[in-house]
Amino acid sequence: MNVNTARLLSRRKFGALLGATAATAALSSCASRSDSPKHVSYWTTITDPTTMKAWNQMKAGFERENPGYHVDILPKPTLGTGDATDLITAVRGHSGPDCYLIDRYTTAQYAGMGLLEDLQSYVDAEDHMQDKYLNFAWNEASYNGRAFGVPLDTDSRGLFYNKTEVAKAGLDMSAFDRANGPMTIEQAVDFGLKMTKKNAKGNYTQVGFIPWAGQGFWATWCLMYHAAFFDNKTCQLDLTSPAMEAAYRLFKTWDQKLDYSKVDAFTATYQPPGSPPQQGTFYTGRVSMSVDGNFALSGLRQYAPKLDWGVTYLPVVNKGDKPFTWSGGFAMVMPKGPANAEGGWKFIKYVTGPAGQKIYSKVTSHLPTYKSLLHDKKVIAGQEFFAEILKYSTSRPPLPVNAQLQSALDTATQSIQISGVSPEVALQRAQAQMAPNMKQYCPFELPANSSFA
Numbered sequence: 001m002n003v004n005t006a007r008l009l010s011r012r013k014f015g016a017l018l019g020a021t022a023a024t025a026a027l028s029s030c031a032s033r034s035d036s037p038k039h040v041s042y043w044t045t046i047t048d049p050t051t052m053k054a055w056n057q058m059k060a061g062f063e064r065e066n067p068g069y070h071v072d073i074l075p076k077p078t079l080g081t082g083d084a085t086d087l088i089t090a091v092r093g094h095s096g097p098d099c100y101l102i103d104r105y106t107t108a109q110y111a112g113m114g115l116l117e118d119l120q121s122y123v124d125a126e127d128h129m130q131d132k133y134l135n136f137a138w139n140e141a142s143y144n145g146r147a148f149g150v151p152l153d154t155d156s157r158g159l160f161y162n163k164t165e166v167a168k169a170g171l172d173m174s175a176f177d178r179a180n181g182p183m184t185i186e187q188a189v190d191f192g193l194k195m196t197k198k199n200a201k202g203n204y205t206q207v208g209f210i211p212w213a214g215q216g217f218w219a220t221w222c223l224m225y226h227a228a229f230f231d232n233k234t235c236q237l238d239l240t241s242p243a244m245e246a247a248y249r250l251f252k253t254w255d256q257k258l259d260y261s262k263v264d265a266f267t268a269t270y271q272p273p274g275s276p277p278q279q280g281t282f283y284t285g286r287v288s289m290s291v292d293g294n295f296a297l298s299g300l301r302q303y304a305p306k307l308d309w310g311v312t313y314l315p316v317v318n319k320g321d322k323p324f325t326w327s328g329g330f331a332m333v334m335p336k337g338p339a340n341a342e343g344g345w346k347f348i349k350y351v352t353g354p355a356g357q358k359i360y361s362k363v364t365s366h367l368p369t370y371k372s373l374l375h376d377k378k379v380i381a382g383q384e385f386f387a388e389i390l391k392y393s394t395s396r397p398p399l400p401v402n403a404q405l406q407s408a409l410d411t412a413t414q415s416i417q418i419s420g421v422s423p424e425v426a427l428q429r430a431q432a433q434m435a436p437n438m439k440q441y442c443p444f445e446l447p448a449n450s451s452f453a
Contacts, residue, residue: 038069040343041097043086046330047075054363061359062350071347076100083403084110087335091115096335098344104140104151104331105395105402111143112400112441117334120146122345134327137369139447140395141331149331150352153366155293156325156386156393157215159188159315163308165208165288169195178385182313182323185211185224185250188289189257195288196258204266207281209289211254212417213267216291218409219396221247223326224317229397229405235442237405239431240424248423251416260417278303294386298365311385327393329369400441401434408433 044055052075059071074097076086087110090096102110110116123129130138133151141149161176171191175183183191192209199205210216222229227243230236238244254260271281281287283304290296291314300309313323332348334341350356357368361379367387373379380387399405412426421429438444 036070037340038066038343040069040071040099040340040347041074042071042099042101042344042347043074043076043097044101045076045078045103046101047077050364054360057359057363058351058356061355062347065350065355066346069343069346084113084115087115088113091336094337096337098334098338098340099348100333100335101152102149102331102333104137104149104329105398107141107149107331107333108143108398108400109402110333111148115336116148117336117338117341118146119148119150119334119345119348123147123150126349132371134369134371134390134393136327136393136395137329137331140329140398141333142398142447143400144444145447149333150348151369152330152332152352152357153360153364154327154329154369154390154393155295155367156327156389157220157291157293157314158311158325158385158389159183159313160282160290160292160296160309160311162282162285162288163310165195165285166191169208169288171195176310176312178312181319182316182321184319185221185315185317187319188315189254192289193257202262203269204262206286206288207258207263207266208287210258210263210267210287211291212251212413213287214290214292218247218413219326220291220314221250223394223396224314224324230399230438230446232445235438235444237399237401237431237434237438239409239434240427244427245423248412248416248427251413252423255417280304283307294365294367294383297382313389323389323392325389325393327390327395329366397446399438399446400444401437404437405434 044051052073055073059073062071063069078084078086084106087096087100107116111118130147134154137151137154138147141147141151166173166176169191171194174180175187175191188209189211192207192211195206195208196204197206211221222244225243225247227241227247228238229244231238266286267281270284270286271279277283277299280299280303282290282292283300285307300307314325316322316324332352334344334348338344351360352370354370354373357370357373358376358379360366361368361373365383367383367390368374368379374387374390396402408430412430415421415426415429416423
């Protein structure tokens with residue numbers, strides 16, 4: 001998401017945007033709501049065929065268990081993380097759905113903007129509901145200690161590697177053996193360099209490891225260094241901490257070792273924008289190691305069925321450090337002013353409960369957040385490693401400025417790689433940019449275990 005979109009979503013402009021969109025919302029109100037207590041309207045932001053198949057199966061299951069109820073599913077794709085334009089329009093025009101699928105990372109932001117119903121009273125009426133879900137996922141769907149969403153699915157990340165290329169380079173295979181614990185980030189980068197090849201002109205034809213590519217963006221390395229991102233005592237973002245600076249210095253080190261511009265040229269040659277998925281550089285053997293998640297498994301099966309690959313823990317700072325990973329996912333929320341709050345909560349409970357998550361996990365190959373399902377071999381089939389490492393997982397902190405923060409930290413990364421700005425200056429700029437955005441939400445506190453801090 002670009003900076004302009006992030007600013008559009010800021011709390012200060014929320015009121016003006018609501019007023020400007022009221023007329024549009026009124027036009028769609030009849031299509032979105034019903035006075036029937038057994039009619040539930042649901043908007044999904046993920047609309048690919050596989051996910052829609054899962055939603056149709058969950059709808060059928062819900063309607064079987066709740067005779068007389070009918071769920072209307074309306075696909076509502078967004079422009080990116082933090083894009084709340086359609087939801088703002090609907091809430092202001094009293095035409096929103098009874099429930100909505102949200103990127104869990106943005107729950108606190110939407111709640112802070114006043115777009116979501118507080119679900120804590122519904123949760124309190126259930127039997128120890130929170131205890132049945134992965135703790136980090138539950139916390140990510142909260143705002144200031146109260147539930148504003150219920151987590152649906154999750155993921156985890158590891159280091160994928162090409163066994164053939166590792167063997168050809170004569171690397172120590174024991175370093176990739178999970179029984180020996182994670183390798184260090186320095187070791188992973190050095191292994192990558194040994195699998196890197198150039199042509200006579202000095203251009204890359206193969207890059208062993210591009211540590212900043214894909215899921216190797218700032219979140220992974222900041223969490224590896226146990227960065228907190230926020231200080232509860234001062235209610236301020238903490239983007240210039242030693243942990244943040246150590247993580248961002250990696251980008252400078254990697255540029256010195258690999259040359260960002262040459263890697264960029266390599267990627268543009270072998271996996272240009274718009275290229276078909278089967279041209280992915282890991283699939284074709286052009287890249288030998290890649291930071292990715294369980295969501296990559298279906299692509300490997302479909303586009304690289306003959307590739308001899310393995311997956312191990314993400315790299316760590318020091319040898320002997322315990323494994324770590326981090327997780328994202330989605331949550332079910334209730335937008336402000338639902339026509340049928342009771343029906344919406346019923347549907348939320350079903351799809352995020354064991355019956356719904358079992359369907360969703362099997363169809364989409366996502367991991368459940370309902371803890372008991374993580375012991376169901378049929379639900380996690382093929383994803384056992386990624387389910388097992390959830391015990392080491394955390395999430396990005398659930399801040400009410402997360403969309404803007406993502407944009408600011410992306411910009412900091414690019415300024416180091418493209419413009420040669422020092423990591424310290426890049427983070428100072430991000431801190432200065434984000435401080436006023438966060439200040440307007442204070443007092444605010446993160447859950448104690450929402451990060452490594």
